[in-house]
Amino acid sequence: MIRLTDLALALDASGADLEAAVRRRLELAPGETLTFTIFKRSIDARQRQAIRLVYTLDIALSGSGRETELLRRFADDAHVLPTPDTTYRFVAQAPPGFAGARPLVIGTGPCGLFAALTLAQMGLRPILLERGKRVRERTVDTFGFWRQGVLDPESNVQFGEGGAGTFSDGKLYSQVRDPRHLGRKVLTELVAAGAPPDILWIHRPHIGTFKLVKVVEHLRATIEGLGGEIRFQARVDRLLLEDGRVRGVKLADGTCDGAGEEIRADQVVLAVGHSARDTFRTLLDQGVTIEPKAFSIGLRIEHPQSLIDSCRFGAQAGNPVLGAADYKLVHHCTNGRTVYSFCMCPGGTVVAAASEPGRVVTNGMSQYDRSERNANAGIVVGITPADYPQGPLAGIEFQRLWEQRAFEAGGSDYDAPAQRVGDFLAGRPSTSLGSVLPSYTPGVKPADLSTCLPDWAIAAIREAIPAFDRKIPGFAMPDALLTGVETRTSSPISIRRDALSLQSISTPGLFPAGEGAGYAGGILSAAIDGIQVAEAVALDCLARRPAGSPLIPVL
DSSP, X not given: OEEEEEEEEETTOOHHHHHHHHHHHHTOOTTOOEEEEEEEXXXXXXXXXXXXXXXXXXXXXXXXXXXXXXHXXXXXXXXXXXXXXXXXXXXXXXXXXXXXXXXEEEOOSHHHHHHHHHHHHTTOOOEEEOSSOOHHHHHHHHHHHHHHOOOBTTBSSSSSTTOGGGGSOOBOOOOSOOTTOHHHHHHHHHHHTTOOGGGGTBSSOBOOHHHHHHHHHHHHHHHHHTTOEEESSOXXXXXXXXXXXXXXXXXXXXXXXXXXXXEEOSOEXXXXXXXXXXXXXXXXXXXXXXXXXXXXXXXXEEEEHHHHHHHHHGGGTTOTTTOSOOOOOEEEOTTSOEEEEEEEETTOEEEEOOOSTTOOOEEEEOOTTOOSSEEEEEEEEEEOGGGSOSSTTHHHHHHHHHHHHHHHHTTSSSOEEEEEHHHHHHTOOOSSOOSSOOOOSSOEEEOOGGGSSOHHHHXXXXXXXXXXXXXXXXXXXXXXXXXXEEOOSSOSEEEOBOTTTOSBSSSTTEEEOTTTTTSOOSHHHHHHHHHHHHHHHHHHHHHHXXXXXXXXXXX
């Protein structure tokens, strides 16, 4: 097949227009038979009066040698190339009924789910441990927190089946290098689990929370159908170590499933997410090498979605092909800080994302249709370990400090402190809200957000918002609403692993993975890392397999 990239058409172009454009671009003879599929469709809105759809297509031509001939003719054209092979190939395969040692996977976020799925597809029958609840039970607890302000520390936005990504926009794009097309496997598996098929080709695809719940349940069923086992409310208390190597885990006393039980395994995938703070402390105490890393903190900002649509799309705002507009902004401040938009949620809501009592944390969420009245995004400031006291877990304590300040500023009842942008820029507390109604529940309290972040972060955000207004007129509208605080942008730690084996540099047999370990930043990159770690586990199983083992390498 032939891959044709950067084919631009008008916004109102039909399928017939697209085929005609392909024929013109490839100089095909009238009547020549071709078929094509859309691999990717993006939006070029740089000229609002002439918004275009930009396609990447995979094209098949009839006739022996016709595709080879055409590729030869366009050999110097960077936009006409052979379609790459995106087929996923397993590194090993066990036969049906394989009874060898079972690897453990801790955590059922996107990284843990895809690690377990890949291991199960290779026949290795993983055991998956989750400290929280099944996704539907977890959803009840999370909505209960949002509506009533009653927090369950083990079942919330951060903990439970599906991980933090379940209560988000379900964004499925990433900037990670992906030469093996592992992201394609992730998207394909999600579609097989019930995600909308358009995530395979639409620009900046997303699923939305309600659809994600069903997708997560289907992934669980697939893993179990392949011989995997999933235990919920099974919090890991500590690693079992012998001669410096992992030999399994011990479950915490009082857990619902297997309290105090020891589960033996030679390979343990650690995919716990960025908020498993108690687990990080236990790992450090057991000698696992952990280092602090850079992350970001800031505030959530809300605008009318109609404002963002109008600024991005002009007269075409509201066109169903375009949907709700998003944005991506960055500003380099005079104090040396960088402020940028994070996890932008078109037509979404600001959500309560706390996982510890006495703290307030914000995040953003959208449903698939992105039809809520407000747009929201994190406006966050990059920080490094030099910005907080030294120590492997010092970034966690730094996060906790500002989450506690936000809790207190919001009235100490899980309401969040909020401030109108006009008041924030003028340096005065808000005493009332304006035309932009808050979407955060349980609720918000007008406050002074300057008490909820370091002075340098407040100064940077105050400088950045007017700069963003020059890119999106109205961004600094006085009634736009800021809500605090956004602290869980990424993990504040890195659990160091070997670049080849993907095992902990201090603790062989432990495979740190995903966002919590510092190796991903979102659903797609976390899932990709889960696949890579599953492959590393399989290769370690191969290297350690006894004579006569039926586990065989494939590649």
